[in-house]
Amino acid sequence: MSSFWPRHTAKILSSDAPSLHHNLIFALKSCETTSKIRQIHGHMVKTGLDNVPFTLSKLLAASIIDMDYAASIFSYIQTPNLFMFNAMLRGYSLSNFPNKALPFFNELRNRAIWLDQFSFITVLKACGRVSEVGVGQGIHGVAVKSGNRVFVDVKNALLHFYCVCKRIEDARKLFDEFPEGNDLVSWNTLMGGCVSVSQPCLVFGLFRKMCWVGLEASVATVLSLLSAAGYIGNFGVGKSLHGYCIKIGFSSNLNDITALIDLYAKVGHISLARQVFDGVAKKDVVL
Incomplete structure (x- = not known):
């Protein structure tokens, strides 16, 4: 050894x-x-x-x-403790068998061990991966009763769960319940969810409100905006977002650049897409 x-x-x-x-x-x-x-x-x-x-x-x-x-x-x-249960929940939530996290969560509750934020975050990730809407809603109820819903990380896990399950109305209701408790991850998660269900106008509305409350955009924010602009095929919005990326320093991020090229391609401006492509020093296969 x-x-x-x-x-x-x-x-x-x-x-x-x-x-x-x-x-x-x-x-x-x-x-x-x-x-x-x-x-x-x-x-x-x-x-x-x-x-x-x-x-x-x-x-x-x-x-x-x-x-x-x-x-x-x-x-x-x-006599496994909470840390041990959480380790198993995390492992299954990341594995090829995320559904196995659900009985572990039930066993954890049956043992009357006080749940923490990590317990909810991991099991909600598993629920989202297997689209277990009913189970996830039940876990939402448990989070509320236990007081864990007030933690922003748990709230964001719930938002992500509802978004990946295409339950945007439920996600928006949760988002609006305590708006003062939303952080940048909350806004980005909901905007990404709106993109996934082809509701680009909601993305721009959320972005305006996000700016109004004083939050600065991240790479994920810009990615959602570019995807929404590409969906509606608006060249003017795309050009504005291109300038915005340069202004805030995201013009070198490969994810945003890929979305920008996709946007220009969708609105028929292949020459602009090529200019952006040629300006990237290190390209990946996706780009």
């Missing part, structure tokens, strides 16, 4: 307990394959660290790169 450890943690086997914990956690963070995690897991079993909740939680969090392996670890934990 010594060949696995980085040189500056090679003394891990002879370290005292605090240093041992620190080195294990450092090593786990650097793991990119299941085989390396298995080596650390084996060492933890030999030294009894697999019975320490803190180090076991860190092992589980690192293991979500292989959810089958993470699930095998979790199945042997008699």
Whole structure:
């Protein structure tokens, strides 16, 4: 096993307990394959660290790169804590089996463990990926009852869920409930949702209101605006947005440049699209 450890943690086997914990956690963070995690897991079993909740939680969090392996670890934990449940929820929400996050969330609730923001954010991501509208609405209700809905990260996760499920009216209702609690991510999420359901006029309306409340546009904002302008085929708006990109310094962002080229192409100005293309020093395959 010594060949696995980085040189500056090679003394891990002879370290005292605090240093041992620190080195294990450092090593786990650097793991990119299941085989390396298995080596650390084996060492933890030999030294009894697999019975320490803190180090076991860190092992589980690192293991979500292989959810089958993470699930095998979790199945042997008699009293999993919130961090462990959240690690599994995150793993499944990012995996090829996001639907498996839903029974984990139910089990977490059944154990009467107090949920935190991360619990809701991860399970809502999973719901959005599998378009579980009814389940997501139920989780929305739980977030309200538990008081977690007041957190902007949870609100934004709900907005994203409704937008990816094409429930723009529900997203707009949530957005308007407490407008003072909306941040730039909230505005960008709703604008992106409006683009996805082909409602470009709503995008421009939201942008005007966003500017009125004093928020500055981000790359995601401009991307939604360019996509909306391309959808309605408005060359004048497209030219204005091009100038706006230059003014605020986003004229070198590949995502925005790609959307701008797409916009010019849709309104029939291929020569302008080519000028923008030729002005990019480093091009990717999408561009």
